[in-house]
Amino acid sequence: MSKADRGRSARQRLAEERARQAARERQQRLLVIVLGAVAAAAIIVVAVVLVRNAGGGSEPGSDYKGELAPATRQPDGSVAMAKAGVAKPMLELYEDFQCPACKNLEDRLGATIKEQAAAGKVKVVYRPFRLFRQEPLKSNSQRAANAAACAPAGSWIRFHDRLFAEQPDEGEAGFENADLVEWGREAGITGDAFAKCVDGGEKNAMVDQATAHAAKAGVSATPTLMLDGKQVAGGALTPDGLTKAIEAAGT
Structure with a gap:
């Protein structure tokens, strides 16, 4: 292999490695975004549950089974x-x-x-x-x-x-x-x-x-x-x- 061919091969391997590294970085960024969205959704669900529980989770008046005045x-x-x-x-x-x-x-x-x-x-x-x-x-x-x-x-x-x-x-x-x-x-x-x-x-x-x-x-x-x-x-x-x-x- 000539010196020129060896130089082109080295540049090609370097380019391929850089491409693979860029791909790994894109995947990592995507994973962070997905995990962030999941976490946000979980927070929203927990907040909704807490709000409902704070309200008692029952219909107004539904817990009163006693006598009613006329x-x-x-x-x-x-x-x-x-x-x-x-x-x-x-x-x-x-x-x-x-x-x-x-x-x-x-x-x-x-x-x-x-x-x-x-x-x-x-x-x-x-x-x-x-x-x-x-x-x-x-x-x-x-x-x-x-x-x-x-x-x-x-x-x-x-x-x-x-x-x-x-x-x-x-x-x-x-x-x-x-x-x-x-x-x-x-x-x-x-x-x-x-x-x-x-x-x-x-x-x-x-x-x-x-x-x-x-x-x-x-x-x-x-x-x-x-x-x-x-x-x-x-x-x-x-x-x-x-x-x-x-x-x-x-x-």
Whole structure:
């Protein structure tokens, strides 16, 4: 082999080695990218699980199996839940079925509120209204509030809890009329009147009145709890804290 041939062969081997090294580096970079993506996905999955577990993983009100105080529809469209003869103290709950904070409050305090009413310790007045003004939240809220206004008092609490259990994610359309009618049926609402009321938006005017009432009462955010006209806040927004606040108001 001539000197020139040996030089070309050495250059060729060097080029081939460099090509193999570049290929190995590309594979290593690809492996790092893939492993990073897998790790990120794992972190997301863990975060989702933690968030769900932090929320209790149960439907609002679904863990309460005790007695319910009788519910009655009041002249202004609100729903009162109280034992016969109990008028004070009065706990008013202003809520929007599309409001995530309201769903969270129902998760935390719904059972306590029901227990206190069933024990004759408090009169609870539910005042759902439409807080949101942007779409699709506004229409979601309006349809749910209309359906709640259509629901008979005897099935209202179960339907109320189901609405929070089925709350759409923010930014997504939901609370469709067909679903609302089906959830009502599952809550024990029978007959065609409810479906007609939901589909026709027959209680939209009542929802508007409830919204105006909330504004007049100074409610600017949901959820808002009023105990004998005074807003419940801070440490009273826990099961033990709310129980003590109701007991103090009843003395």
